[in-house]
Amino acid sequence: MSEMLKGIAASDGVAIAKAYLLIEPDLSFTKQTVEDSEGEITRLKQALATSTEEIQKIRDKAAETLGEAEAQVFDAHLMVLSDPELTGAIETNITDNKVNAESALKEVTDMFIGLFEAMEDNPYMQERAADIKDVTKRVLSHLLNVKLPNPSMINEEVVVIAHDLTPSDTAQLDRRYVKAFVTNIGGRTSHSAIMARSLEIPAVVGTKSITKIVKDGDMLAVDGIAGEVLVHPTEDEIAKVKKVGEDFAKLKAEWDKLKDAATVTADGKHLELAANIGTPKDLEGVNNNGAEGIGLYRTEFLYMDSSELPTEDDQFEAYKAVLEGMSGKPVVVRTMDIGGDKELPYLPLPHEMNPFLGYRALRISLVEDGIFRTQLRALLRASVYGQLRIMFPMVATLVEFRSAKAILEEEKAKLIDEGVKVADDIQVGIMIEIPAAAVIADKFAKEVDFFSVGTNDLIQYTMAADRMNERVSYLYQPYNPSILRLLKHVIDSAHAEGKWAGMCGEMAGDQTAVPLLMGLGLDEFSMSATSILKTRSLMKRLDTSKMAELADKAINDCDTADEVVALVNEYVK
Numbered sequence: 001m002s003e004m005l006k007g008i009a010a011s012d013g014v015a016i017a018k019a020y021l022l023i024e025p026d027l028s029f030t031k032q033t034v035e036d037s038e039g040e041i042t043r044l045k046q047a048l049a050t051s052t053e054e055i056q057k058i059r060d061k062a063a064e065t066l067g068e069a070e071a072q073v074f075d076a077h078l079m080v081l082s083d084p085e086l087t088g089a090i091e092t093n094i095t096d097n098k099v100n101a102e103s104a105l106k107e108v109t110d111m112f113i114g115l116f117e118a119m120e121d122n123p124y125m126q127e128r129a130a131d132i133k134d135v136t137k138r139v140l141s142h143l144l145n146v147k148l149p150n151p152s153m154i155n156e157e158v159v160v161i162a163h164d165l166t167p168s169d170t171a172q173l174d175r176r177y178v179k180a181f182v183t184n185i186g187g188r189t190s191h192s193a194i195m196a197r198s199l200e201i202p203a204v205v206g207t208k209s210i211t212k213i214v215k216d217g218d219m220l221a222v223d224g225i226a227g228e229v230l231v232h233p234t235e236d237e238i239a240k241v242k243k244v245g246e247d248f249a250k251l252k253a254e255w256d257k258l259k260d261a262a263t264v265t266a267d268g269k270h271l272e273l274a275a276n277i278g279t280p281k282d283l284e285g286v287n288n289n290g291a292e293g294i295g296l297y298r299t300e301f302l303y304m305d306s307s308e309l310p311t312e313d314d315q316f317e318a319y320k321a322v323l324e325g326m327s328g329k330p331v332v333v334r335t336m337d338i339g340g341d342k343e344l345p346y347l348p349l350p351h352e353m354n355p356f357l358g359y360r361a362l363r364i365s366l367v368e369d370g371i372f373r374t375q376l377r378a379l380l381r382a383s384v385y386g387q388l389r390i391m392f393p394m395v396a397t398l399v400e401f402r403s404a405k406a407i408l409e410e411e412k413a414k415l416i417d418e419g420v421k422v423a424d425d426i427q428v429g430i431m432i433e434i435p436a437a438a439v440i441a442d443k444f445a446k447e448v449d450f451f452s453v454g455t456n457d458l459i460q461y462t463m464a465a466d467r468m469n470e471r472v473s474y475l476y477q478p479y480n481p482s483i484l485r486l487l488k489h490v491i492d493s494a495h496a497e498g499k500w501a502g503m504c505g506e507m508a509g510d511q512t513a514v515p516l517l518m519g520l521g522l523d524e525f526s527m528s529a530t531s532i533l534k535t536r537s538l539m540k541r542l543d544t545s546k547m548a549e550l551a552d553k554a555i556n557d558c559d560t561a562d563e564v565v566a567l568v569n570e571y572v573k
Ligand SMILES: C=C(OP(=O)(O)O)C(=O)O
Pocket: 296, 298, 337, 433, 453, 454, 455, 456, 457, 458, 504, 505, 506
């Protein structure tokens, strides 16, 4: 008998494959007195040797698929394993205290971890603590004979099952083998879901209990369009899911025909359809999907993909690659947005009760202004290779914007003094993702060159509903009249000052929202590259003046999001 689990449809497509559980295994053990210390030391040595072999393999695989830089973290793990100070201390503990290897290992490594973690201002030692933790887990798993999941070593088609996936877990998934992923928690706008869409991996998130229901190797049929997962599907059910996949492939083939077409509405108005990217590697998908620009380059992934702060030159190369790769089309680069669900191992941030309301994005940049200045210099130097637009994230007040802009101007003046060429037509804009900024958009519009609305955050802050929490995901209501009113004010304010308004939150590619956004007069729509062609196809069919009438009715006559959806369905048949 099959069992069906419903979740949130996070990334289109279907997959039928075996489950691969990516969950923390049980590594608990009891401390025991053991007289045969030699025997325990032999067990320890074996576990260390097997771990070394395993990490070596993972390292080689990482170097091959992700590159040398990403593989380096495993060199640090190998160093931990071969450090005589550490292994010697564990052996001494076994002999002196007559304890089992598990207990001696844990006691010694906990001591080192505690010591290093206490050096709060030293990111290098924080990283070493993280390395020791990771390695201890692996050695312990061998002592206990428990299997540790190794996602990077997957070499057959699977559906990855996890409680949650961080953006860096998601980045490591090998598309050749990982046919879909399903998680317990998360929402459509959590960053793992956003990445699944750009990697074109079907995904269902927020199922609440998938890790409890599914075992390693269970057959699954995942429908990322409907947000459904079938466990042990019957032949009939497999056939149905396959049919959904085939229909989706046909639709995609239709959309593909619009790859080189401009985005023009039924009444001849030109709109800009741009793509969101996380790394220069995404450019291939962007160009294959006919994007007219980059509306959001999330540069924080450059910081997250590295084991230390990227240098000015590293960043310059990445920005230059994107600008050149877009051949003169506009590229909006957002300065670092760390915090929330995006962490940097080497920039430990204090643990916060509400990371999404905490020290994040521009708030960090304005304090750690060395990091910020390095990024701005890299951007300014790259500006001559294309049409660069710089955007600041998480701006709440005009003072924050003015401070950031002043730092940018200072760095620009310095570079020019140094004889470095900098483009003189760089637009500087802000994300509108904090309600405070949306409310005084009329004031911001006088000082910025553009707005790009980040609805993922704007909706979570307006509704006071965490975008990562599936229990409140029903409050992610892009069509709620409250959100539409805010958007109208933002767009009208930009236009009143002759500025353009775009959107780079997930709402921009939402097929029910697009007619409303067209009606509100949005100029630029930036989305996962994989949503561009279906949106172009939809826009071609719609008339802007009719959509303006629709938006007006939605804002003035509707009370609820459901009423707005019904109205959209009436207008867009
Ligand atoms: C685009 C946005 O930024 P991010 O998803 O990276 O927070 C947003 O908040 O809508």
